[in-house]
Each structure stands twice: as structure tokens, then as C-alpha cells.
Amino acid sequence: MAFYCCGRLGNTSLLGNLAKFRTALGSATYAQAAAVPKITFKKFEPPKEEHHDIRNERLNRPLSPHLTIYKFQITSVLSITHRTAGIILTGYATALGLGALVLPHDISHYVTMIEGLNLSPATIFLAKALIAAPFGYHFANGIRHLYWDTAKGLTIKEVYSTGYAMLGAAVAITLFLAAL
């Protein structure tokens, strides 16, 4: 009970009570301590809709550094490599599809052309490994992504361990395809 009363007493200050009555004493004390600004009123205008990016550009706000300052980590490197491999594979598929549409001869003709180069088995293996690498990587990492989509393996430790396992699998798939 005493506590309660003390609390209530603390809420009102003696001088504040004086200011309520706008006596010279009260106003003077408060006017010096906290200058009350002159209040003007404007008619309400709803804020003009402006796209977030366009407003920032209009105000010439700089973009915070991100790619230039953040340390490369295996998580982000594996992720961007996955995307890059996907883009390369899209290039392969586009070349295959577009080639089928516009090139004058069928596939056998171009295969004969490649055979005519008479490359050594080592060169052929190396070339196939280079061509198969994006596929091996994208395939292995794609399975890792599907694993994540089952809501498993999402701790940092598991991301790292599955990442290393994926790299091993990608190399294995690439070498297997190159040997075929």
C-alpha cells in the first residue's frame, strides 16, 4: 500500500502541478527547461506512393557494400557454382536444341567431323571431363538441394559435411562420365 502511494506521488511533480495552472512561476520554470515549439496544423495528405528503389535512387542513397566486403565461404561458393553450372548446362541444352533446328546436317555428320579430328584418348578424356564437370556438380548439388527441401540437413555442420560429400560425388560422376 505504501509502495503504491509512493508510486502515485512520484507521477506528479510539485512544479508540474504549478505549470498546469499557468502561473508565472510554473510557466517560467518549464519554459526554460523545455521550450515548447510553436504548433502549426496542415491538412492531412496521404503519403505519395513511390517505389522503394525509385525513392532511394531519387535521394541518391548509396548501396551498402556487400559482395565487395563479405568473406568467401564454402557455403556461398558452392551455391553460386551450382547456379553457374546450371547456366552452363542451359547453354548445352540450348546448343543442342538450337543446333537441331538450324544446323543443316543431322547429328551423325557433326560426330563424323569430331571423329575426323583424330584426337588422342587422353585429350578426349580431358575434353569430356571438362564438358561433364558442370553436369556432375549440378546433379550432385541438386540432390543436396532436394535433401534440404525435405527439411533435413540444415544445420551449419551438416551443410558443410554434405557439401564436402557432394564435391566428392561430383568428381566421381564427372570422372565416370568422362570415362564412358
Place this chain on the structure above:
Amino acid sequence: MVRRHDEKPHDHAKLWIVEKGTNAALVVLIPFGLLIPNRLFDTILAILITAHAYWGLEACVVEYVRVLLFGLQLPKVAMGVVYAVTALMLGGLLFLNFNDIGLCRGFWRIWRNMRKPADGRK
């Protein structure tokens, strides 16, 4: 008023299921299609690969070709390029399947680098 297709509220949930289903199907179909080349697998693969490539390219364009960096028109042009590439890819791959020897046999031809044996496999 900037309007990008991802800024309109849309529920991605159903599309996500289709995308992941496509991914899972591809993981299974690519090895099997290469092992047993046949026209059915080739057709399904052509459609699934094109869809997968479309969603991938769309994600790249939406995330990198942004209005803030490139202005209002270039992102739309980039999406148009993605649509064109997708259409050409699908048309080309289906053409390869029905007017030439097909996706998987074609791959083996190029990969095995030798004349076609009687049954078309390696």
C-alpha cells in the same frame, strides 16, 4: 508505378511443389533415359529439362537484372529473352526427338564418338 511480376502478390506454394517434383523426376529420369534410350523418356526429358531451365533462368533474371540497377525496361527485355530461349529449347529438343535420333541417342553419338551400332546403344 513499377510493376515486376514478382511484386504482385502470388502464392508460390503450388509452383514450388511442381518445381521440386520436376527436380526429383530429373534426378531419376536422366540416368535411366541415358541407360535405356527411348522416345517416351526423350520427350518427357525434353519437357522437364526445358521447364527446369526456364525456372532457373527466371530466378537469375529476377534476382540479378533488377530495376534499381538496369532501369524499368531491361528486366522486361531480359525476361523476354528467357521466354525466347525456353521456346527455342523446347522446340529444338522436341525436333531432335521426332525428326532426328532423339535426345539420349544423340548424346551417346556425340559422347561415344563412334558410328552407330545396330541397336543404337553404346
